[in-house]
Amino acid sequence: MSGNDDVRVRFAPSPTGALHIGGAHTALFNWLWARHNGGSFILRVEDTDRERSTAEYERTIMDGLRWMGLDWDEGPDIGGAWGPYRQSERLERYSACARDLLDQGRAYREGDAVIFRIPRDREMVLHDMIYGDINIQSDRASMNPDGSVKDIVIMKSDGMPTYNYAVVVDDHDMNITCVIRGEDHISNTPKQMLLYDAFGWKLPQFAHLPMILGADKKKLSKRHGATSVFDYSDMGYLPDAIFNFLALLGWTAGNGVEIFGRRLATERFELTKVTKKAAVFDMDKLNFVNQEHLKGLDPASRREIIEPLWRELGLCPERHGKKYLEDALSLMGGRGRTTKELAEFSDYFVDFEPVKHRYDASEITDARRPAMRKFAETLVGSPEWEASKMEELARRWCESSGTPLKEVAMPLRWALTGRKVSPGVFEVAELLGRDECRARLAHYGFVE
């Protein structure tokens, strides 16, 4: 699908690492703006750093985008009308444009390198859609440490273009209407504006996205641990949750709506509503968003996501029917912030083994055992194996024997789940079934 030409935006990663959170955020905002407008989202690979760029990183970045559900309309893998989309395949074009600047006297040679002459005493205004108007003086666009004007290298002696130069040629050639990228590029923009001017090309719009900070209020970086989107996948975060969470970094859907999917975000997204205030990457918020998306999954998808994680825990979900596993996960009712936690917290539905490992007999005093034995016999003999009926039976039994309900419910929960916290224990019992409950209770000597 290729959209209208009024909105053409691009994500331009350098394939020198995996798709990290900052890159994913930039890609997402570009994608949202393209989709909101029915425009085009272009993937351009900026691989002029030949030593650090690899085909493998290019693939992982694409995989990361796909994982997040961000599809592109033009790119190195699918082509398009304005390609090639890999800078290493555009070298002739950069040389040709550099020759133009040389011919016009806007650039000069220094050895094999081409240097762009920074015009002096020029007042410019960067109209940023997010940061507002920024006044710039050309002399300050590129400076030496002592404050003197520093002309900029556009072609290096090895024949490779520099970032600030190639980005201008490409954004122009690819008809990019709006450059959306991280705020760390604001300082590069004046240099790029001077190049547009030298070529006599129309400027695109610029929209710089707010900085993302870690919980310590320092710029998000490798120091903050997980960096690649796949690290978050491994930790049990859903792609839809990462999408939702990243969209909230610098933008809101309005009306207090915090949990949303692609449709709503695409409909409501506005670049002008993005704030310039630095956004904090808040793990608690991410957990909340992820939990809500987990809850919102349909039962079959949730089971498909959790099944492999149960297997990783050494459990065998294939021993059960799909419906049973889906009911078990529904019964978990939002417990577990990540898919990993959900798989772990619900392990006792799949198998008794993990329960045995956790069960702590010392939690049940000897004094309580005789009552527990009588209660367990009554329970497994319940005429109807239905949670509300069992609970009623339990209440009646406790009343007549003068035992507080929790004195039997707690050991029962321990025996069935090996956990102190679980969904309603009678609901758990109902789903496990009478035979399984009898077997578990028998294992601990509560029933014959």
Ligand code: GLU
């Ligand atoms: N390759 C540059 C980067 O990854 C692109 C910056 C831009 O979008 O202009 O930072």
